[in-house]
Amino acid sequence: MGSPTTNRNSVLIAGITPYFLEKGNFWFEENLQQIIQARKTQSFFKNNVLCLETDQKYNPYQLLRELDEIGYEKVLQVSEPGEFSQRGGIIDVFPLNSNNAVRLEFLGNTIDNISQLDIKIEDESTTKLLLKKKLKSQKLFSDLKGLKGGDFLVHLDHGIGIYRQQLVIGNQSYYQLEYGAGDALYVPVGLERKLSRYVGFIKPGISRLGSLAWQKIKKRAKEKAENLARELLDIYAQRTMSLRSPYISDEEIQNQIVGTFQYKETPDQIQAVKDIENDMSKPEPMDRLICGDVGFGKTEIALRAMIKAVASGKQSAMLCPTTILANQHFQNFKDRLKVLPIKISLISRLQTKKEQNHIIQELKDGRVDVVIGTHRLLSDDVAFHNLGLLVVDDEQKFGVKQKEKFKKIRSSLDVLSLSATPIPRTLYLALSSLRNVSLIQTPPEHRLPIxxxxxxxxxxxxxxxxxxxxxxxxxxxxxxxxxxxxxxxxxxxxxxxxxxxxxxxxxxxxxxxxxxxxxxxxxxxxxxxxxxxxxxxxxxxxxxxxxxxxxxxxxxxxxxxxxxxxxxxxxxxxxxxxxxxxxxxxxxxxxxxxxxxxxxLGMGYQIALRDLEIRGAGNILGKEQSGNINQIGLNLYCQMLSDAVERLRAVKFTS
CATH class of the missing domain: 3.40.50.300 (P-loop containing nucleotide triphosphate hydrolases)
Known part of the structure; x- marks a missing residue:
């Protein structure tokens, strides 16, 4: 907890709006009298600025509601601008327009004392920039389309409730939410960014209004999201530090592969191929996820990437979760590559020990260009002559130990992961700055719905x-x-x-x-x-x-x-x-x-398949994050992850 440093008679609290986020703190000091005057005549200033002073009559609960409505977030303990917390008759606020947090002490319905806390920010510009990004991400992650009575919603300050209806009180429209013990919360239309649709693996517990439990849950989830963001940023940083020679283009080989493809490429496939070519032409290793519904042509994209690596003198490996799948890919690839001087092998339990050892030796010597296999490929006795690209088909089907191996491999190798489990748009947005994702959402031409x-x-x-x-x-x-x-x-x-x-x-x-x-x-x-x-x-x-x-x-x-x-x-x-x-x-x-x-077609991406999406999220974020997702909902979790990434990046940049 911050302790009071200096007493003051008054405080101005500006709302979290794009207009105020453009202004420096000095602007508020310079124009203080004009702002106070504007509150009397202009509705924007009246609705988005609070002026508080000692001995002023003010109901503390009214102040809490007003802070909520001007966009401030309720937390367990304030640490950055745009937050407030409450403990009995004490309300701490970190105004957007100040470098320090302040404490308001109430005696009944009167502000008894206003003091400055020793919680402060060093870089005003970075803070404002982060708040702008946070405001944008709250709007992106709320996901309120097609809201129906009975849906679970998460309010940033109050936790999980049940959406009942939209109604008008006076001249204002509100979302009505039901909480534990029959409590109701009315959220003004226009403040949707404080709400997000609950998406989780389980039916959620309903929060109690006014309870500290939600603030504690949120604090814990925020810490976990920060840890994950740190981990993801570290992997990202390692990848940008690991360099390799860019892959070269071999038009002749690529044209022959394209010529043996019996379907017409979809726009999404063409885009994904371009994305991969772009990744492989850079000096940093690729780490791309191809997400697409079943039968939408992810394997074709992988084959073309593998051949591009081989044309540059590297080996390619494809890892499959089952022998059946490995064998199927092997037969298909062998058929497609028969006109090219490319040696392809299969390694799985289908071969005898002697056959396996022979293939392993050929991989070491560089006599095999493309290998397709099960987790047998991850065994310690398998070594490559010059492995460039690893394709992982259905990454989520592999166990924890195998995933640990991927993490070690990832920073130095080009990795292309394929997933038939769609991921939610919110997770896609949260990951897009860290991991490259290509979505394959258009069905092949002449494909009919089942x-x-x-x-x-x-x-x-x-x-x-x-x-x-x-x-x-x-x-x-x-x-x-x-x-x-x-x-x-x-x-x-x-x-x-x-x-x-x-x-x-x-x-x-x-x-x-x-x-x-x-x-x-x-x-x-x-x-x-x-x-x-x-x-x-x-x-x-x-x-x-x-x-x-x-x-x-x-x-x-x-x-x-x-x-x-x-x-x-x-x-x-x-x-x-x-x-x-x-x-x-x-x-x-x-x-x-x-x-x-x-x-x-492609309906794996529609709302009715939310359980698919949440599984997709679990697969990518890892089992250890599932508990946090359940407690606050996937959309709020992704927003926290996105904010944490931006904050950590800003800290690195300024230091």
């Missing part, structure tokens, strides 16, 4: 769906997520649709058998694949355009969305059937409804 049907488990529908697919020489997935009884499911289907050839895959099979079954399915020796959620990870078979899910009530929304994304990979109309048992709980019903609402 027709989605949600219904009770129904034999006739299953038979009809499979028969219709066979009639057009297509294939289907039947998702059955119980390994114990999967053979019984096969018998049931063989009796129901004797015209079809069925095969089974699940996670407990030997990987060699698994790849063989998949290979047979890919080569159309079978036409219905009965599978567990093992197919969730990136299978890309354009001839499979029907998926039937035996019990969708067991799936989370993001998982169901990913699984549906296994089909609809071409211009052919595809169909997804999500069946559920006779009894369905409320949450499962809601999830399935959201799935129906998001059958459009």
């Amino acid at each position: 027709k989605t049907e949600i219904s009770l488990f129904n034999k006739e529908t299953i038979r009809e769906a499979i028969i219709n697919e066979l009639k057009r020489n297509g294939q289907a997935y039947f998702l059955y997520n119980r390994v114990k009884t999967i053979k019984e499911a096969r018998s049931f289907l063989e009796k129901l649709v004797p015209e079809a050839q069925f095969s089974i895959i699940h996670g407990r099979m030997k990987e060699k058998d698994l790849i063989k079954v998949l290979g047979d399915f890919q080569n159309r020796k079978t036409n219905v694949l009965i599978a567990t959620t093992i197919i969730e990870n990136g299978l890309d078979l354009p001839n499979v355009n029907t998926i039937l899910v035996a019990d969708a009530s067991l799936l989370g929304l993001s998982q169901a969305h990913q699984i549906r994304g296994r089909i609809g990979r071409s211009h052919i109309q595809s169909f997804a059937y999500f069946f559920y048992p006779s009894r369905l709980n409320h949450l499962a019903k809601k999830r399935l409804q959201a799935l129906k609402e998001t059958e459009g």
Whole structure:
């Protein structure tokens, strides 16, 4: 706590507005009398300036409300301009127009004493600049579009409440929020920047108005956001200090790769390729995240980046979360690269120890240009001759130890991460100055939305769906997520649709058998694949355009969305059937409804997939931040992170 240094008779407190943020503190001293005069005749000054003096009659609760309304933030303890705190009859304020905080002591409804605290700022310009940025970020991060009664909102000073309605009292419109113990808060329209929509992993606890608990929670979250900002800035600084030779362009090789791509690039893909080319032409290593819905062409962008690295005499590696995915990428890349003098290898548990050792030796000697593998690539015995680029497919699927390895690798290596989990716009804004992010949101040309049907488990529908697919020489997935009884499911289907050839895959099979079954399915020796959620990870078979899910009530929304994304990979109309048992709980019903609402293309980015977004946020920020996100909501957390980054940057710059 700051202690009073000098007593004073009066204090002027200017509101947090763009107009006042442009003015230096000297301007307020010079124009003090004119400002006091303007308060009597002009509504702007009346609404945005407080004049307080000793012995003045003033209800302390009215002052707290007015400080809130002129944009000041309530905190546990003031430390910078634009903040206020209260303890009993003492209110501390750090005016925007002062280099020092002040203390107001009340005796009942009278200001008994005004004193200056020994809490001060050294650099007025930097502080004003940070406040401007904070004002801007509050507006950006509030996310109040499409607000409905019953939605959870976070008020910067009072915590989490329930939005009830917008109403007019007198001539002023207000947002009405309900808090614990039936308390109500009325927030004037125009002060939206103090509100943010609550997005979290759990249903939040409702705050009590006037309780210190929220200020403590906020202080803790702010400290954690600062720590993360420091960590991110350190990684960023290390990357800017690590230098490597810029990659060269080889038009001939790039043109050959582009020529073997069978689709037309989307505008987002073209932009992402340009972003990567720009990153790779700089002397600092690249660290870019490609975020895009399932089937929107992230792998193609990665392939082109890997070939660019190889053309510059470097090796490229692609890390995949599963053997199935590694094998699929390997087969696709091998096919695309067959016309080029580029050696590509696969390293996973599919090979014998002897084969693995041979590939590891070739990597060391520089005889392999491109390697695709599972976490086996991160083993201590794997060394590269000249690794330039690491592509990480679905980074969030890797464990803590593997992520630690990424952190060590990151500062010296070019890293391209791919994620099919969309990230919220607010997180994108908070990270955009630290980590380069490319969003792939436009679907490929002629791609049709997947027709989605949600219904009770129904034999006739299953038979009809499979028969219709066979009639057009297509294939289907039947998702059955119980390994114990999967053979019984096969018998049931063989009796129901004797015209079809069925095969089974699940996670407990030997990987060699698994790849063989998949290979047979890919080569159309079978036409219905009965599978567990093992197919969730990136299978890309354009001839499979029907998926039937035996019990969708067991799936989370993001998982169901990913699984549906296994089909609809071409211009052919595809169909997804999500069946559920006779009894369905409320949450499962809601999830399935959201799935129906998001059958459009790129809908992974729409509001109904908020649980996807929050997962995306958790994946990027790390598990240790989840608790803070839950307590204050993702939007406020991202705002704090953004503010912390700006503040730390300003401190570094001025020092």
